[in-house]
Amino acid sequence: MAFKDILGNSRVKKILRKALQKNKVPNSMLFYGPRGIGKKDMALVLAKAMNCERKKDDACEVCASCKAINAGNFPDVLEIYPEKEVIKIDQMRILRKIAYLKPMMGKKRVFVVVDADKMTEEAANSLLKILEEPPLFSYIILVAYNPFMIMSTIKSRCQVLNFCPVSKEEIGKILVEKGYEEKKARIISLLVRGNLKQALSLEWEEVQDKRAKAWQLFLSLLRKGKVALFLRNYATSQRTLVRNEWEQVLEMLSSFCRDSILIKEKSDSRLLMNPDYEEEIKKEEALLSLEGLIDCLTKIDYAIYGLGKNLNVNLLVSSFFSYFKEWEYA
Structure with a gap:
């Protein structure tokens, strides 16, 4: 998956590609918005683009780095998920230790923290320490549904990018391409309110x-x-x-x-x-x-x-x- 494969949020894609072209990707970012609209996918494409061996502002999908990240076998791109509905302090402590180690295979080390709005207060304070003085080669991307659940001190140290729901026209088009009748595709696209992931699963x-x-x-x-x-x-x-x-x-x-x-x-x-x-x-x-x-x-x-x-x-x-x-x- 490359930037072109993610529906909607062209503004966000434009910002990220310009940052890649100028080699000025922020070390800490917060992607927030409704569920099912591609925030995590965008974070992973950005991680691939930063480590891609062929392109500078996108993922080529054919080099060894892109393929390894797609397969989940790239040691320098790590995804962190909640454990029993919360992100715990031990997970952030491990992130901090690894973040100070130089990349093993790639150009950059990237952490994608999924459901970052589920961090405990202790975990958030632990993360804050590395956001204050991040290593130049490590990047932390927080992915969240509800930005109001994230500490203001963390948000102030991140470039915050707001993701919008995918348009009903785009969702309807994808559903039609997958074999739905136009009327059925329209009804589903209206019901899911921009949640592409949900539309494709129904x-x-x-x-x-x-x-x-x-x-x-x-x-x-x-x-x-x-x-x-x-x-x-x-x-x-x-x-x-x-x-x-x-x-x-x-x-x-x-x-x-x-x-x-x-x-x-x-x-x-x-x-x-x-x-x-x-x-x-x-x-x-x-x-x-x-x-x-x-x-x-x-x-x-x-x-x-x-x-x-x-x-x-x-x-x-x-x-x-x-x-x-x-x-x-x-």
């Missing part, structure tokens, strides 16, 4: 099944006396399942709520995120006022925001449920 039948369940859940939230279905389906699940499913469910609930608002305001149907549910939404239009739908969307978006802030999932579920339960007595 099967159409799976998407339809999840959307059907989310639609029934959306109706249960709006209809008095049916709200208990929500808690029964999701609040009693295992915590790991709740976090993974909850985010997808919220995104789908949000899409149905947004479509309901568009239909209520008689907006252009081409803007709908679920165009195949247009008639179903119109049938249920009387369930809630425009003000109520906007309020509902606000609550859903707050829950999505809470997940991004790593708030307690069970509390989010309970709070969300309690809000809609109040409607039954309103």
Whole structure:
């Protein structure tokens, strides 16, 4: 994979290639943005470009260094992942020791710290020591979803690059190239909200099944006396399942709520995120006022925001449920 193979974020690619051309790549960088948009891939391409034997501002993909990095067998490019949901101080201590050793095979030593926003405070303080005086031949790239979870003293020592979601047009094009019908590709590209990785991992039948369940859940939230279905389906699940499913469910609930608002305001149907549910939404239009739908969307978006802030999932579920339960007595 080279820079050209990563969809979207052309601004970031331009910045990195210029830095490579001028031999002025910062020793510490922070790549942040939504999940599934290629932040880690971009970091690894940058690592390959810095060690490439043929090109100066990209990965050639054919030299020994590029091939070794692709295979995960290059000793000077190391990826660090959370252990049991956190990056620990011992991992950063090892990084610091290795960072002061000269590269074994390549030109530069590169560390890619994945999910850097999951560092413990002790790990972050340990990392900070090397960021203050980094060796000239070592580079540290932090990859994070939530930059607000990273210490400000670390961010101030990094070049911070914000990654944007991949456009729905680009995702749709890739899905069509992989054999999806245009209508199906459009629906998936709208639902994943720029998450290319998620779009490529979904099967159409799976998407339809999840959307059907989310639609029934959306109706249960709006209809008095049916709200208990929500808690029964999701609040009693295992915590790991709740976090993974909850985010997808919220995104789908949000899409149905947004479509309901568009239909209520008689907006252009081409803007709908679920165009195949247009008639179903119109049938249920009387369930809630425009003000109520906007309020509902606000609550859903707050829950999505809470997940991004790593708030307690069970509390989010309970709070969300309690809000809609109040409607039954309103």
